[in-house]
Amino acid sequence: MTDVALLHADEQAPLEGVIKGEVLRMYQEVAEHPEGEFHFYHGRQAAEMFGYEPEWLDRAPPGAVASFAGVGNPHLRSRLQAGEVVLDLGSGAGLDSIIAGWQVGSKGRVIGVDLNPTMCRKAEAHAAASGVRMACHEGRMEDIPLPNASVDVVISNGVINLSFRKRTVIRELFRVLKPGGRLSITDIVSAKQLSQSVVNDPKLWAS
Ligand SMILES: C[S@@+](CC[C@H](N)C(=O)[O-])C[C@H]1O[C@@H](n2cnc3c(N)ncnc32)[C@H](O)[C@@H]1O
Numbered sequence: 001m002t003d004v005a006l007l008h009a010d011e012q013a014p015l016e017g018v019i020k021g022e023v024l025r026m027y028q029e030v031a032e033h034p035e036g037e038f039h040f041y042h043g044r045q046a047a048e049m050f051g052y053e054p055e056w057l058d059r060a061p062p063g064a065v066a067s068f069a070g071v072g073n074p075h076l077r078s079r080l081q082a083g084e085v086v087l088d089l090g091s092g093a094g095l096d097s098i099i100a101g102w103q104v105g106s107k108g109r110v111i112g113v114d115l116n117p118t119m120c121r122k123a124e125a126h127a128a129a130s131g132v133r134m135a136c137h138e139g140r141m142e143d144i145p146l147p148n149a150s151v152d153v154v155i156s157n158g159v160i161n162l163s164f165r166k167r168t169v170i171r172e173l174f175r176v177l178k179p180g181g182r183l184s185i186t187d188i189v190s191a192k193q194l195s196q197s198v199v200n201d202p203k204l205w206a207s
Pocket residue numbers: 023024027067068069070071089090091092093094095096097113114115116119139140141142156157158159162163
């Protein structure tokens with residue numbers, strides 16, 4: 001890390017708890033009131049914009065589609081095979097887990113991890129209604145509640161940008177992946193340094 005990055009990390013340290021609270025609040029709202037106004041794309045409109053197959057969106061439970069809050073389409077490059085074990089990091093209301101579950105079939109399985117217990121329970125219910133084997137663990141991407149070398153593929157959609165500790169998250173992903181495993185991640189990156197007023201705003205961080 002550079003000195004400047006360290007200085008900012010120190011300045012931002014007290015914000016970590018505030019941001020975690022805002023992230024929990026924001027995605028609780030998406031889970032419970034997806035019809036509300038959010039300053040990010042969500043629901044079917046977002047999924048169609050990112051190239052999700054209309055057939056998937058018709059077949060998935062309406063609640064999983066309505067609370068979808070991804071930023072891209074991790075299924076375009078995941079090349080999932082029948083029988084694989086998939087981790088959906090930040091699984092939200094479960095749409096990505098369900099689509100992955102359809103691809104890995106009954107011999108495979110999907111493990112969700114999400115900070116928000118409401119999201120986790122919704123994802124499991126939506127997956128069960130879709131005929132997908134999925135268990136969601138309430139937990140943090142910075143400390144993934146899975147053993148070393150336990151998954152074939154990690155998918156994640158719009159989640160890592162929410163972390164204060166992105167290097168730790170990447171280390172965790174490589175820890176839980178089996179040798180030769182794969183990552184298919186869609187996320188937000190900034191091509192330029194954002195101003196501190198943007199970086200330090202919990203609402204902007206959480207969205
Ligand atoms: C942009 S949404 C993910 C969308 C999801 N992939 C979908 O299909 O709708 C972000 C998700 O990440 C979860 N999340 C945020 N911070 C987290 C953390 N530190 N560890 C695990 N999950 C986290 C949120 O609770 C939320 O469900």
